[in-house]
Amino acid sequence: MQYTLIHVCVGDHVLDHEAFFNKKEAMVRVQELSREKVWRLGDAVYFGDVYIKMFDLDTHVTSEA
Numbered sequence: 001m002q003y004t005l006i007h008v009c010v011g012d013h014v015l016d017h018e019a020f021f022n023k024k025e026a027m028v029r030v031q032e033l034s035r036e037k038v039w040r041l042g043d044a045v046y047f048g049d050v051y052i053k054m055f056d057l058d059t060h061v062t063s064e065a
Helices: 023-035
Strands: 002-010 013-020 040-043 044-047 051-058
Touching: 002 023, 013 023, 013 040, 023 051
Parallel strands: none
Antiparallel strands: 002 013, 002 051, 040 044
């Protein structure tokens, strides 16, 4: 099974994370998230740019790390 994980980060904090089974849908969502400028951090609010990490995963492939 192949899927794509998206993490929206500020420093060491992950503000949002999502999983998609369709890479095209994931790319559209990344574009939407990159335009967001206001993020909730518990009881606080963050205004600014974020770093979006996208990981392509395949559960049929193992790692020998």
